Amino acid sequence: MAREWTGIQQFPLATQTKLLELLGKLKEKERDSLTILVMGKGGVGKSSTVNSILGERAVSVSAFQSDVPRPVMVSRERSGFTFLLNKTIDVLLYVDRLDAYRVDNLDRQIVKAITESFGKEMWRKGIVVLTHAQLTPPDCLSYDNFFARRSEALLKVVNSGVRFKKREIKVHAVPVVLVENSSRCNKNDSDEKILPNGTAWIPSIVETITKVATNESKSILVDQKLIDGPNANDRGKLFIPLILAFQYFFVVKRVQKWITDDIEKAPKSPWE
Numbered sequence: 481m482a483r484e485w486t487g488i489q490q491f492p493l494a495t496q497t498k499l500l501e502l503l504g505k506l507k508e509k510e511r512d513s514l515t516i517l518v519m520g521k522g523g524v525g526k527s528s529t530v531n532s533i534l535g536e537r538a539v540s541v542s543a544f545q546s547d548v549p550r551p552v553m554v555s556r557e558r559s560g561f562t563f564l565l566n567k568t569i570d571v572l573l574y575v576d577r578l579d580a581y582r583v584d585n586l587d588r589q590i591v592k593a594i595t596e597s598f599g600k601e602m603w604r605k606g607i608v609v610l611t612h613a614q615l616t617p618p619d620c621l622s623y624d625n626f627f628a629r630r631s632e633a634l635l636k637v638v639n640s641g642v643r644f645k646k647r648e649i650k651v652h653a654v655p656v657v658l659v660e661n662s663s664r665c666n667k668n669d670s671d672e673k674i675l676p677n678g679t680a681w682i683p684s685i686v687e688t689i690t691k692v693a694t695n696e697s698k699s700i701l702v703d704q705k706l707i708d709g710p711n712a713n714d715r716g717k718l719f720i721p722l723i724l725a726f727q728y729f730f731v732v733k734r735v736q737k738w739i740t741d742d743i744e745k746a747p748k749s750p751w752e
Contacts, residue, residue: 487536491682494670498683502690509694515568516689519594520575521586525611528661529575532673533682569598569700570693571605574638578610578630578658583637591641600642604652604697607688608634613658613675614665623676631656655692657685 488496506514518526531537572594576587594602610630617626635656639649658675665673672680693699 485534487534490535492671495672495680495682498680499686502683502686506690506694511694514570514689514693515699516571516573517569518573518575519590520573520609521590524575524577524580525659525661526575529573529609529611529659532659532661533685569602569605571607571689572602573607573609573689575609575611576634577612578627579612579615580630583633587634587637588641591638595642598700600644601697602700603638603642603644603654604695605692605700606638606654607685607692608638608654608656609659609685610634610656611659611661613681614660614662615676627658652697655688657681657688659685 488499491499506512518530520526574591574594608631610627617623621629635654638654644652658679659681660673660675666676668674668678668680670680673682675681
């Protein structure tokens with residue numbers, strides 16, 4: 481049973497109005513539930529992003545350690561629309577940090593594992609989310625230029641790992657959105673959290689989620705065949721779904737190991 485989404489009341493009136501309009505558009509398209517898969521390395525801000533979008537502390541976050549790969553399930557209902565726990569994935573949020581200055585082999589491995597487990601169609605429901613967006617880029621770059629370069633580098637890994645052809649990249653371009661979860665995030669005159677370019681980021685990411693959820697590509701059904709994989713003993717079969725956000729799961733056993741190893745090796749930043 482989904483809980484009432486009371487967190488929406490914590491947002492400024494301008495944000496509440498925009499979010500309810502977006503939920504209304506989903507209902508107009510006969511969508512009364514939404515499942516979102518959130519994936520990414522440890523310490524990139526997945527849990528904080530979930531909490532920011534919901535407007536409540538739905539997922540525990542520690543200032544002294546990275547988020548850990550454990551099952552967390554969250555569902556919310558508002559105005560007849562339910563963020564419902566089910567087996568159909570409507571949107572994939574692939575989360576990384578804007579202030580990560582390079583891509584590495586772990587990025588490639590995670591993209592490959594997602595693609596092998598769900599198929600390339602999953603990325604047609606994908607959004608790249610870059611956290612820690614309130615930053616000052618290197619002196620030689622403008623903010624927009626830095627964002628463009630970081631996006632290009634990460635999308636290159638995605639497109640290569642998915643093996644999208646040039647035409648597919650053009651038709652099914654994966655959108656990139658910016659997120660700033662810090663309580664020190666700047667605000668506009670309507671008290672909405674904004675990015676350095678002035679965009680109110682919570683309505684922006686929800687609008688992008690809405691567009692991707694209702695695009696022409698089919699949602700991904702997680703049935704028993706997908707869970708078992710082509711070989712029930714295959715190392716790459718899905719781990720029991722771990723759902724977070726409107727929905728959130730780390731799903732691949734090998735990805736869980738890589739993320740765990742990454743957490744153990746990564747230095748802990750004082751702000752994370």
